[in-house]
Amino acid sequence: MTMDIDWAALRAAAIDAMRRAYAPYSNFPVGAAALVDDGRMVVGCNVENASYGVTLCAECGLVSALHASGGGKLIAMSCVGATGEPLMPCGRCRQLLWEHGGPECLIEAEPVPLRMAELLPHAFGPADLEAIAGTTKLPAVPEELAVWRGRGTVFLHPDVAGGQQVWTGYWERSAGDSDGAPTGVLEEAPSWADPADAVTWGQARTPRVVVVDAAGSIFWAGEGEPPLEIPLRWGD
Numbered sequence: 001m002t003m004d005i006d007w008a009a010l011r012a013a014a015i016d017a018m019r020r021a022y023a024p025y026s027n028f029p030v031g032a033a034a035l036v037d038d039g040r041m042v043v044g045c046n047v048e049n050a051s052y053g054v055t056l057c058a059e060c061g062l063v064s065a066l067h068a069s070g071g072g073k074l075i076a077m078s079c080v081g082a083t084g085e086p087l088m089p090c091g092r093c094r095q096l097l098w099e100h101g102g103p104e105c106l107i108e109a110e111p112v113p114l115r116m117a118e119l120l121p122h123a124f125g126p127a128d129l130e131a132i133a134g135t136t137k138l139p140a141v142p143e144e145l146a147v148w149r150g151r152g153t154v155f156l157h158p159d160v161a162g163g164q165q166v167w168t169g170y171w172e173r174s175a176g177d178s179d180g181a182p183t184g185v186l187e188e189a190p191s192w193a194d195p196a197d198a199v200t201w202g203q204a205r206t207p208r209v210v211v212v213d214a215a216g217s218i219f220w221a222g223e224g225e226p227p228l229e230i231p232l233r234w235g236d
């Protein structure tokens with residue numbers, strides 16, 4: 001699952017895109033380049049407008065390029081200003097990057113890249129629409145369980161169904177933090193071929209998502225830094 005990130009190549013492509021920016025009003029050219037989950041690279045530059053507020057940030061162009069060239073998910077992005085040094089995405093672009101890269105997408109920063117979950121903690125995203133309006137294709141949380149959203153723990157594990165290796169799991173009441181808190185299964189998960197779908201199901205329910213692989217190793221697939229008792233992050 002881990003993909004090698006060539007930060008030098010991303011930075012070079014971002015600088016290249018920055019040189020093509022159309023920024024005659026601010027004189028603040030910006031370029032961005034990102035690695036997509038299929039190995040593609042996409043780029044963007046800022047494009048300003050005589051009506052200043054219509055300005056498109058480099059990240060906007062990058063996200064458009066992502067979809068125009070086949071879609072997918074952003075894994076890592078470098079964004080630079082005129083000096084060629086990393087530039088932090090503006091607030092609006094963090095929201096945009098969240099939607100297309102998710103919490104684990106890495107953003108180049110000094111001294112080390114930062115995860116989107118760090119740049120946009122407690123983010124609003126597609127899962128929130130799902131929770132209330134049920135308008136997206138994300139796995140719905142049953143109405144009677146809506147009060148449990150954000151609580152408890154989702155455990156995901158491989159299983160065999162009809163001779164096929166699949167991923168499944170369950171949502172458990174306990175958040176594992178206090179004695180005497182209610183325990184018990186809230187909801188059984190369906191099964192999926194792709195563990196990423198299982199993780200999405202879990203993250204739509206609670207920030208505490210734990211993967212137990214076929215060997216019994218335990219990984220953190222939830223929000224934020226892994227807790228002490230589960231130091232390994234799923235996907236790393």
Ligand SMILES: O=c1ccn([C@H]2C[C@H](O)[C@@H](CO)O2)c(=O)[nH]1
Binds near residue numbers: 023048058087
């Ligand atoms: O993350 C950012 C921040 C700013 N800009 C652009 C917008 C505008 O054209 C110029 C000055 O704000 O920089 C970006 O492209 N990305």
